[in-house]
Amino acid sequence: MHEAMMLPLNEQIQQVTDEAMQCALQEAMAGRIEQAGKLYRAILELQPGHAEAHFGLAMLEQSAGNMTAAIPHFAAALQGDPERENYWLTYLDALMFARQFSTAHELLGLGRSHGLQGHAVDAIEQRLVASGAPTVQDVDEGTALFAQGRYEAAGEAARLLTERFPQHGSGWKLLGAVHYLKGEIVQAMAAVQKAVAYAPDDAETLSNLGLLLQETGQAAEAERVLRRSITLQPHSSHAHNHLALALLASGRLKQAQASASTAVALDPTHAEFHNTLAMALDRQGRSIEAVDAYRRALELAPERADLHSNMLLCMSRMENMTPSALFAEHLSFGERLEQRIGTPRVWPNTLDPRRCLRIGFVSGDLRNHALASFVEPIFERLAGRQGLALHAYYTFPVHDAVTERLRGYMAQWRDVAALRDAELDELICADGIDILIDLAGHTAYNRLPLFARKPAPLQATWIGYPGTTGLRAVDYYLTDRFILPPGQYDHLFTEKLVHLPVSAPFAPVADGPEIVSLPALANGYVTFGSFNRVDKIRRNVVALWCVLLRALPEARMLVAGLPEGGNYEQLQAWFAEERIDGARVRFQARTGIYDYLALHNQVDINLDTFPYSGGTTTLHAMWMGVPTLTLIGDTAAGRQTACILEHNGLAQFASHDADDFVRKGIAASTDLTALSALRATMRAHFPRSTSDDITRIADGVENALRMMWRGWCAALPAVSFEAPQVLAQEASMRGFISRR
Template identity: 65%
Template sequence: MPAPGDEIQALANEAMQAALREAEVGQLQQADALYRAVLELQPGHPGAHFGLGSIELQAGRLLGSLPHFASALQGDPGEERYWLTYIDALMQARQFATARELIGLGRRHGLQGPAADAFEQQLATTGAPDTQEIDAAAALFAQGQDEAAGNAARALVERFPQHAFGWKLLGAVLYKNRLLAPAIEAMQKSVRYAPDDAETLSNLGLALKQAGVLAEAKTVLEQSIALRPRSSHAHNNLAATLQEMGRLAEAHASANTALALDPDNVDAWNTLAVVLGNLGRSCEAVAAYRRVLARSPNDTDAHGNMLFCMTHMESVTPDTLFDEHRRFGQRLEARLETRRAWDNTPEPRRRLRVGFVSGDLRNHAIANFVEPVFKRLAMQPGLALHAYYNYPLHDDVTARLRGTMAQWRDVAALDDDALDALVRADGIDILIDLSGHTGHNRLPVFARKPAPVQASWIGYPGTTGLAAMDYYLADRHVLPPGQFDHLFTEKLVHLPVAWAFEPAATAPDLAAPPALANGYLTFGSFNRISKISRNVASVWGKLLRSLPDARLVVAGMPVAGGGDEQLQAWLQEEGIDPGRLRFHPRAGMREYLALHNQVDICLDTFPYSGGTTTLHALYMGVPTLTLEGATMAGRQSRCLLAHYGLMEFIASDAEDFVSKGVAASRDLAALAQVRSALRGSYPLWTADGVDRIAASLDNALRLMWERWCAGLPAAAFEAPAAPGDA
């Protein structure tokens, strides 16, 4: 008869074999129970402890595995895999000192082999820097010593590659220096080694937002806020991300939360201003920008954003708007040195090096305007085109535009000093701004005047306010000669047509005006919601009241509220039944254009009229009813309609707007004729029209250059459409 000890041993062995079988097939719960049964029979059983440690590790409970691995090793120090597994787990848990002690103890017990050698080598470069070293490196960054801080960070990650701080500091330095991709990589490594660091998560979320990875940025920022709910900066970064995603109502709430936590957070005031501007609450947005500038008077981005917002305000007169822009230029140029001498050879007929500065040479509205012109200018023997692209990401449009350039420079990572030096080194003769006071502009570089001749074109409907900007390239229909010169610091160059336009290749076929089948007129609005003010809604309401059967389609609404409720409420106040309104969220280009087939006439906004939206509508055969404004922003649609002779859709005031809308509704045959004719003959996209635009721009550039070569100051002039034209 077996002794009691032999029976226990047999039961333990049987349970151990069963546990191993269950673990092998993934039945971890059953294996766990069997391992624990073994330990009840034989406390300290090394195999059972090792099995339980392995189960804890597979379940993601790293710290729970360590006591079991320690017990397994204590029970059988001759088993090599117990040493190696325990060392590996300690390193994963970042308990490097204990791991070092353990591998030293293992060596004394005869632990050898390539696996042990690899752990020892890895441990030689892991661990944690001491507190004094961390504080010293952080102080360098806080003091603005970026180069020294970067060197300290790189030294830390080389010596301690699995410690979060070095990667965190390196990410911050790289982000500050506009090196977005490597900054994100460094921050992600920091998060890997310190997943509960709310500050690093917030920084990573902001960097991902800048890179356009919005969904991931939102997730990371929500993780940061869950760890530190009272972080004003994390809430602000989330607000900025939500704003980019078009979730304006949520962005507004997050920005307000950030300011409730820290009323002095300048970045949060800036974000709130952007959100308010996009919600069409321009007066409130300008007030928020003024708070930013009161604390950061040299924040040119905030100042430029404020000016852009003011172009949407009916209460701001053209003269006041100009004065505000000029004040921006004076403030900027007062703290910078504007160059007065260049090395460019003053030869009037030589090949010109023409630079274009923009962050919009990608899938952006500006690309629709410049691409057809760039293609033609690139073939001109007298021009060499240079691009200075101020955005960190490339897409298919970027690749196409790059093919039109003699030289392409990615400059988003360059500060103003470096970009200024680069333009001068490239010997650019004429430098052209394509942004004005819109995002990703480099106006502070233009204020330094790195090129002898500078001009602004397309990107912004108004003056830059800079004395260093010599010319503004304008369409004679939008800024007739002599009528608007006083509203620009630049001299106006009047082109017969200032813009070309590349229609979407995915545009659907045209349909007949829907009124022919419906028996009533359908108006549409495709402008961004920030352009639709209470007064715009009032005028639209008067038109809809004059045509009781008419409907209104409004597209491009924010994806998560923040626009349609407000507009619907305003129109209800005007007596318009909600049943006459249809709202559509933002959509892809083909779907967006297809909505035009449900519309007879588009309704414009004011005082900031449509540009790209008006052109898309014209390509779909839909005219836009506009109210002619007193600023360039208010005259864009007027210009585009005039090029086709559609003067009957250009109103002089609100009463005329309603009258012209009613008159158009009574002549459906004329609407049908316009619809069928526009696509095939509009001068901004026909081959002959684009050739003429490119030729006039080429002539304008040459005339600007000839004046400089002759030592003459910039002066307004009208550029001929072709050599020899009057």
């Protein structure tokens, strides 16, 4: 038997690698460059981090004049063996030759901190200075300020660098980082793009650019840039995490999970990487694993309220989470946050129950987002009323046409994405806000830590999240009697429930497609649809849908609004496990709003998700004449569709258990005459933009705000109440006791 075959596998690989290295060196010395290159690449297939093979391949590429190809291999060689001084010097020399002075400068600084010194190093530094690059000390001063969290000072240092060395990437890179952490995304993008222009092979700068591209909705370009960054620096945990975020934005969930897992493996102590992994798992319906990842993130960064909010949102979609357990988790969030930052406050607001009230709205969704369809009709009616002055605190860094339209309804608009909670707290206090309203809950860009500080004497939450904030500092939760019937759900909220006439009106798309006749009449079979987010579609949801599909063997189903890329293997597998022929189920990726609505013209009845039901999707379907069959849940999130159905006289589509869901689905599917008639009339349920109905809803909101304020002026504790459409006369308040 061959001697090598008797060795353990890893030793066999090492022996083969050593022999190949000897051969590669001999081939290179003999001038047989192509053969040497093949051997080096073969070694790297066996051991991707082999420093000597990377260095040898870099030297071959450099000798051939291919500096762009050589530099990543020099970088990999140094990463594989940072103790080899010649790796540092050769890599630095290659960067200087390629005129990548910014990258060379940063590498020199890293080398100095690693103990690199001597005449050769001094000579490289002199060449850098002669090239117009800043000294290591120049850059280190700015980066030290940044590391200390002194962002204003770091920004000034960065601006000085860009003025002194405008064609060097270091200053622009630092300036971009400062702008980003201040929430100034547009300015950060401009600075980082300049940094990349002057240092195109700086892996960290490319990683930063990829993150900015992803956050501004340019996922495809972000992926391209980040893959380039990873090629240059394969072991960059941040680049892998940024790539995972870009893949998530593109809906490529399994690839996102793989990239996030790589980031976690490279740096298991970074909370953000566990958070990204959790999001990738959550969107695949793998809630238990996702919650485990969220909990690990919180162990590493217990002060990160946003990670906790992500976990709560995930839990609200879990099939086995009871309402009481879900409330306990939200309460834990509130208690942890308020113990950390909540402090007693005294507010200087004038105690006058009749005066004009300053109402503040905090949200990152005042843009082309579903929330705008609900709040805009109310803002339009309340704007300019003598009793109210509307103030917006916008927490998202980018504006669009909807943002500009909503701004027009405000007495004052504040862009606050760049402000820290303490700074925003001071601003709201200075603005004298009387009632501050959260429009996000535990969704993205929320500022719940701000609400824990209680910058306004009264605080409420509305629309953005179907559930409690968990904060004692938030006094009221605005809802209506169909979502949360009075007295039945109060124990699941830290807030007191205020029942409006309607929780919020809905403004449908102005130029949507026309409704066509019932598809089943032409098809000869019923087509069910689902337009909910994929992370609401869990295994048990598909199982119930399939009971209905098996009961109606001719029926078809369209699952739309899915991520792009066609990665629907998990959903397809679930339908297959339920013995549903794949030909009966069609999957459709996300589209623009017009095409999205037009897809409803192929659907007869929508099937809802649970325990987190539809909201905007249910209303869009109604606008297109399609009713939604729902399973009524035990939480606000599970009752959204049922509330919409109740408000519109469609209770026959709200079921109380799985058997009822199937019975009602069969009944609706077999009475096509009734379904067709319903389709033709459903759009009439929506009030026109000029309707008095919307005015009455706005009146209810204003009256609720006034009643909250009257109670506070009278030193009364917050209590649940029903907001009337017509407010009682001011004279009825004469018995109130002044706080002063």
